Amino acid sequence: MEYISTRGKVAARGFIDTVLMGLADDGGLMVPAEIPVISPEKLEEWRSLSFQELFLEIFSYYTNDEIPYDDLKKMVYTSYGNFRAPEVTPLHRVNDSLYVLELFHGPTFAFKDVALQFMGELYSYIAKVRGEIIHILGATSGDTGAAAIQGVRGKEGIKICILHPHGKVSKVQELQMTTVDDSNVLNLSVEGNFDDCQKIIKELFADLDFKGRYHLRAINSINFVRILAQTVYYFHAYLQLPGSDQKKVNISVPSGNFGNIFSGFLAQRMGLPIHKLIIATNENNILERFVVTGEYKPGSFTGTYSPSMDIQVASNFERYLYYLLDEDAEKLSRYMGTLQSEGAITVDGELLARVQADFSALGVKNAQCLEIISKYQQESGYLLDPHTACGVAAYEKFSAPDEISIAYATAHPAKFDEAIALTGIKQEFPAPIAALFELPQHQVVVDHDKAEIVRQLVAFYG
Ligand SMILES: Cc1ncc(COP(=O)(O)O)c(C=O)c1O
Numbered sequence: 534m535e536y537i538s539t540r541g542k543v544a545a546r547g548f549i550d551t552v553l554m555g556l557a558d559d560g561g562l563m564v565p566a567e568i569p570v571i572s573p574e575k576l577e578e579w580r581s582l583s584f585q586e587l588f589l590e591i592f593s594y595y596t597n598d599e600i601p602y603d604d605l606k607k608m609v610y611t612s613y614g615n616f617r618a619p620e621v622t623p624l625h626r627v628n629d630s631l632y633v634l635e636l637f638h639g640p641t642f643a644f645k646d647v648a649l650q651f652m653g654e655l656y657s658y659i660a661k662v663r664g665e666i667i668h669i670l671g672a673t674s675g676d677t678g679a680a681a682i683q684g685v686r687g688k689e690g691i692k693i694c695i696l697h698p699h700g701k702v703s704k705v706q707e708l709q710m711t712t713v714d715d716s717n718v719l720n721l722s723v724e725g726n727f728d729d730c731q732k733i734i735k736e737l738f739a740d741l742d743f744k745g746r747y748h749l750r751a752i753n754s755i756n757f758v759r760i761l762a763q764t765v766y767y768f769h770a771y772l773q774l775p776g777s778d779q780k781k782v783n784i785s786v787p788s789g790n791f792g793n794i795f796s797g798f799l800a801q802r803m804g805l806p807i808h809k810l811i812i813a814t815n816e817n818n819i820l821e822r823f824v825v826t827g828e829y830k831p832g833s834f835t836g837t838y839s840p841s842m843d844i845q846v847a848s849n850f851e852r853y854l855y856y857l858l859d860e861d862a863e864k865l866s867r868y869m870g871t872l873q874s875e876g877a878i879t880v881d882g883e884l885l886a887r888v889q890a891d892f893s894a895l896g897v898k899n900a901q902c903l904e905i906i907s908k909y910q911q912e913s914g915y916l917l918d919p920h921t922a923c924g925v926a927a928y929e930k931f932s933a934p935d936e937i938s939i940a941y942a943t944a945h946p947a948k949f950d951e952a953i954a955l956t957g958i959k960q961e962f963p964a965p966i967a968a969l970f971e972l973p974q975h976q977v978v979v980d981h982d983k984a985e986i987v988r989q990l991v992a993f994y995g
């Protein structure tokens with residue numbers, strides 16, 4: 534398997550070089566040159582596999598044996614050994630037509646742990662085997678940062694710096710990141726929003742001299758391995774679901790940076806028979822507007838009860854656009870140029886019809902988010918986090934009687950008690966979360982100023 538850039542201007546790379554490159558050197562995103570297709574017979578064989586076994590099967594199509602099987606197996610079993618559920622990502626039945634896939638049983642109680650526990654092991658392996666220096670630079674609206682730090686804290690040969698928007702992450706998210714006192718971790722708390730943080734790190738990755746000199750590596754979903762690791766639970770969820778061989782199966786995905794839903798799009802292209810892929814967003818509804826009208830136009834930033842999805846510029850949208858444009862890198866580059874120069878792009882006619890066949894989308898208002906949390910708590914005793922509640926609201930809008938839906942529970946409700954408390958529901962924090970409130974915090978608050986951030990990075994990476 535070779536990997537190429539959506540913008541078509543980097544030479545094809547292997548698996549490990551693609552991981553190390555992160556953002557493609559031409560400013561695009563790396564994608565597999567060809568998506569492997571899994572036959573229905575093979576899928577049936579996979580029904581009995583554990584999460585870890587499925588992971589190894591799926592990765593075998595992508596890694597070109599650059600990592601010996603036993604080494605990969607060891608990394609996979611280590612990554613998921615500390616999850617609190619033996620199934621890693623268990624399915625919870627809410628009612629006959631709705632299941633919730635609990636993606637929050639990892640160390641930081643959010644879906645990011647699934648890919649980032651593995652990426653921590655992978656980077657550590659690459660540092661040892663290839664002698665590569667791994668200086669991770671990431672941006673977060675709260676969950677990626679916590680999970681990435683947890684995945685690499687204290688690991689030899691790795692340093693990690695995470696930018697988060699100051700005061701715009703939940704208290705638990707902030708504590709998860711800033712109470713880590715390992716010397717290989719730097720938290721920069723940026724006066725700005727997530728889009729500002731993401732813009733700065735993308736500019737630094739695009740500065741090839743800076744990227745090379747300081748060995749910058751990506752953990753955000755611009756890195757293809759994040760996307761690939763997330764496809765595993767699409768397969769696992771579908772194959773675990775009772776009745777998935779008889780009924781149409783929809784998957785509703787709380788979405789912000791478009792990474793999780795893009796993993797679903799990839800799984801679908803690999804042959805997983807997902808019926809509707811549903812994009813659930815909040816009041817930052819750029820993705821809903823795109824699916825409904827064809828216009829992709831970052832708007833003004835709104836703070837919501839689901840802060841991890843407070844994103845206007847969705848990184849992986851470029852990967853989707855590349856496939857929508859039939860893998861035409863020149864056309865894609867023109868569209869991205871227009872987005873840059875005019876602040877918006879529009880698709881219409883046959884292209885828009887294809888977008889609407891690929892996705893359904895709903896932007897959920899704050900009030901509806903809280904109503905859904907209260908409703909499901911009262912009706913079934915199941916407490917949804919605010920992001921998951923957006924996914925459940927979208928399931929309610931788009932599911933038909935002959936279908937089963939899986940809504941992704943992307944975080945544990947304890948991470949977002951500020952919103953849960955507004956419903957009047959009192960929750961008990963799991964012990965590892967409660968313990969965070971006793972620990973000292975380590976972070977540097979910086980202005981939204983690239984030069985200042987660069988000074989911090991140079992001092993940290995050395
Ligand atoms: C809890 C939660 N739900 C949903 C999302 C959105 O996922 P994505 O950015 O992959 O679209 C995020 C952030 O990524 C998140 O942390």
Ligand SMILES: N[C@@H](CCOP(=O)(O)O)C(=O)O
Pocket residue numbers: 672673674675676677678752753754755789790792793841842848
């Ligand atoms: N919601 C995310 C934003 C970053 O997304 P990523 O998937 O590109 O890492 C977060 O929690 O930080």
